[in-house]
Amino acid sequence: MSEVIRIENLRKEFGDVIGVADVSLSIERGEYVTLLGPSGCGKSTLLRMIGGFEAPTSGTIWLDGEDVTDLPPNQRAVNMVFQDYALFPHMTVGQNVGYGLRVSGTPRAEIKPRVAETLSLVGLTDKADTSPAELSGGQRQRVALARAIVRHPKVLLLDEPLSALDANLREQMQVELRNLHNKVGLTFIMVTHDQSEALVMSDRVVVMRDGRVSQTGDPVSLYDAPANSYVADFIGATNLFASPVKASNGKIFVSCFGQELEIDHPAVDGVPAAERLFGFRPEKARLVRANGSVPQGNLLKGRLENVLYHGAMIRSVVVVGEGRILVDTLLDDTFDPARHAGTGDEVFVDIDPHKIMPFARDGAS
Amino acid sequence: MRLATRNRLSSGGVLSLPLVWTFLFLFIPYAILFIYSFWEKKFPTFVPAFQFGNYLELMVDPQYVRVLLRTIKIAGLVSLLSLLLAYPYAYFLVHKVKRPGVKLVLYMAVVLPLWVSYLLRAYTWKTILGTQGILNSFLVSTGILSEPSSVFLYNQTAMVVTLTYVFIPFMVMPIYAALEKIPGSLTEASRDLGMSAIQTFVRVTLPLSMPGVIAGFTMTFCLSFGDFIAPFLVGGPDGMMIANVIATQFGAALNWPLGSALALVMLVIVLTIITLSDRLQGVGRGKYA
Numbered sequence: 001m002s003e004v005i006r007i008e009n010l011r012k013e014f015g016d017v018i019g020v021a022d023v024s025l026s027i028e029r030g031e032y033v034t035l036l037g038p039s040g041c042g043k044s045t046l047l048r049m050i051g052g053f054e055a056p057t058s059g060t061i062w063l064d065g066e067d068v069t070d071l072p073p074n075q076r077a078v079n080m081v082f083q084d085y086a087l088f089p090h091m092t093v094g095q096n097v098g099y100g101l102r103v104s105g106t107p108r109a110e111i112k113p114r115v116a117e118t119l120s121l122v123g124l125t126d127k128a129d130t131s132p133a134e135l136s137g138g139q140r141q142r143v144a145l146a147r148a149i150v151r152h153p154k155v156l157l158l159d160e161p162l163s164a165l166d167a168n169l170r171e172q173m174q175v176e177l178r179n180l181h182n183k184v185g186l187t188f189i190m191v192t193h194d195q196s197e198a199l200v201m202s203d204r205v206v207v208m209r210d211g212r213v214s215q216t217g218d219p220v221s222l223y224d225a226p227a228n229s230y231v232a233d234f235i236g237a238t239n240l241f242a243s244p245v246k247a248s249n250g251k252i253f254v255s256c257f258g259q260e261l262e263i264d265h266p267a268v269d270g271v272p273a274a275e276r277l278f279g280f281r282p283e284k285a286r287l288v289r290a291n292g293s294v295p296q297g298n299l300l301k302g303r304l305e306n307v308l309y310h311g312a313m314i315r316s317v318v319v320v321g322e323g324r325i326l327v328d329t330l331l332d333d334t335f336d337p338a339r340h341a342g343t344g345d346e347v348f349v350d351i352d353p354h355k356i357m358p359f360a361r362d363g364a365s
Numbered sequence: 366m367r368l369a370t371r372n373r374l375s376s377g378g379v380l381s382l383p384l385v386w387t388f389l390f391l392f393i394p395y396a397i398l399f400i401y402s403f404w405e406k407k408f409p410t411f412v413p414a415f416q417f418g419n420y421l422e423l424m425v426d427p428q429y430v431r432v433l434l435r436t437i438k439i440a441g442l443v444s445l446l447s448l449l450l451a452y453p454y455a456y457f458l459v460h461k462v463k464r465p466g467v468k469l470v471l472y473m474a475v476v477l478p479l480w481v482s483y484l485l486r487a488y489t490w491k492t493i494l495g496t497q498g499i500l501n502s503f504l505v506s507t508g509i510l511s512e513p514s515s516v517f518l519y520n521q522t523a524m525v526v527t528l529t530y531v532f533i534p535f536m537v538m539p540i541y542a543a544l545e546k547i548p549g550s551l552t553e554a555s556r557d558l559g560m561s562a563i564q565t566f567v568r569v570t571l572p573l574s575m576p577g578v579i580a581g582f583t584m585t586f587c588l589s590f591g592d593f594i595a596p597f598l599v600g601g602p603d604g605m606m607i608a609n610v611i612a613t614q615f616g617a618a619l620n621w622p623l624g625s626a627l628a629l630v631m632l633v634i635v636l637t638i639i640t641l642s643d644r645l646q647g648v649g650r651g652k653y654a
């Protein structure tokens with residue numbers, strides 16, 4: 001693997017607004033990278049600077065070893081799939097796909113077969129002579145994809161490519177996009193604000209916040225070891241709480257909404273410290289019915305407020321002191337509804353001390 | 366239920382008013398013209414008849430054909446000149462002016478003169494181009510001319526200039542609207558796919574703004590085609606247009622039948638142009654997907 005894109009201290013200011021604040025990033029050839037973050041965090045601006053549609057205030061973009069920072073879009077070997085697809089309404093599907101080949105020195109005789117080949121890659125062989133207006137949303141999406149990959153760009157940029165599709169089609173297109181990536185072997189950089197989409201599709205996720213990169217990593221490490229509470233909260237659900245650290249008898253304890261919990265995580269150093277943030281994933285905890293006696297474990301006592309049915313699992317909302325703790329329970333064969341607590345019941349939340357993650361208070365690390 | 370009935374009644378009322386209006390003030394006058402066009406000129410006035418003499422005269426007498434061709438030429442030149450001036454202006458407004466306030470002011474600068482009386486606007490050019498006018502004073506004061514010249518006024522060029530000035534808002538408005546409607550992502554996509562800014566303009570912006578160009582061309586052409594004030598104010602002897610001839614037939618010449626026939630020929634020409642332009646629009650219209 002080699003580096004195809006290198007971004008150094010890239011910054012974009014719109015007057016007083018800072019769109020992207022000194023981002024540095026390196027992307028390997030063939031990678032599927034997503035830029036993930038809430039609205040306004042600068043994902044599109046970063047992508048548009050790579051595409052050449054926004055001029056950076058400062059910083060450098062290297063494409064395959066060449067400094068392309070000041071090159072116009074038509075002189076960069078990258079192509080973009082626009083959020084609104086941006087299909088030319090006065091051209092047929094085939095003309096749209098062939099558009100980019102007309103300037104790239106492709107012999108005329110070669111354009112037609114290349115267009116046909118690319119259209120078949122996205123499953124639209126029979127639509128070459130159709131007008132884009134006659135296509136469904138998913139089909140337009142595919143035309144936009146075909147038009148962008150037909151030029152074999154070094155990097156394919158996608159700005160929220162699936163956001164205009166309904167939920168079912170969206171899931172189907174996620175798989176198709178991923179397959180397409182495997183098939184064509186191009187480097188994909190995709191913008192999304194949907195964390196599950198980012199986890200499903202990418203080799204690597206770049207989580208952004210306020211124009212900065214908050215954390216970069218593969219989906220598993222982002223989920224299992226979020227670098228800060230912001231990432232923990234944004235990717236998947238996390239029960240977050242602030243607490244000082246207390247050591248006694250060689251064990252370390254934190255307080256979760258007034259109740260003591262043992263924590264045993266390598267990143268927590270045991271030196272009693274001022275308040276820090278801690279959190280654990282809902283599916284790492286276990287819900288135990290009170291039944292009059294106190295069970296064994298690392299426990300929080302609370303009252304079951306609500307049970308949310310999610311199909312493959314249920315999410316229990318437990319009131320613990322001032323806060324609410326989420327516990328996810330997988331609905332597999334071992335699940336017995338008769339033994340599950342009902343709303344209003346006294347319950348215990350059992351959490352493994354290893355599964356509680358410490359975070360710096362300000363979310364910086 | 367009652368509400369629905371009332372709605373239907375009121376919508377019927379709303380619709381019928383313009384219908385009655387159109388019937389009274391458009392259809393009936395044209396019907397009268399149509400009838401007159403078959404009447405016969407009998408000195409000193411004219412008498413009812415059914416004959417095609419008036420139409421025949423229009424075809425045979427070369428002076429009418431000449432005026433008609435001149436009118437088409439002048440209207441065509443006005444539309445062309447308007448287009449050449451209006452397109453870059455509208456493009457500049459849509460793509461180069463970033464501040465919305467400035468954009469509004471520059472747009473209004475074109476549209477606002479429409480609120481000023483047409484006659485006044487046409488008359489302005491008489492004062493600019495005349496022997497006592499601004500142009501002559503300037504040329505004389507800078508020494509380019511030794512004495513005021515009369516070549517600027519009372520000719521076809523003066524008419525084209527005046528009519529362009531008067532009707533150019535009708536070219537700017539539809540082109541501006543068409544350009545404004547083109548999503549920015551389309552030009553970006555074209556650049557992204559390797560086209561230069563100029564290639565992008567030729568292949569994307571221009572074709573997609575054609576509906577505006579056609580609409581503007583149709584309006585400026587039809588408006589100047591039927592104009593009779595500019596020829597009257599700045600046109601001079603060789604500047605007569607078809608509407609002036611019609612006015613003369615209904616006035617001094619007292620030949621209403623011939624005037625009616627001419628008016629109907631004009632109507633047919635204008636309707637043909639509007640129909641053609643509508644067809645063209647249908648062909649060029651791309652729906653933004």
Ligand SMILES: Nc1ncnc2c1ncn2[C@@H]1O[C@H](COP(=O)(O)OP(=O)(O)OP(=O)(O)O)[C@@H](O)[C@H]1O
Nearest residue numbers: 014017018019038039040041042043044045046193
């Ligand atoms: N052309 C512009 N002019 C002024 N400010 C801009 C411009 N483009 C973006 N911004 C600002 O820069 C910041 C980042 O915008 P950007 O579009 O990159 O966000 P995003 O992460 O893509 O958000 P979204 O998910 O809503 O698309 C925002 O505060 C936005 O208001």
Ligand SMILES: [Mg+2]
Nearest residue numbers: 043044045191
């Ligand atoms: Mg965006």
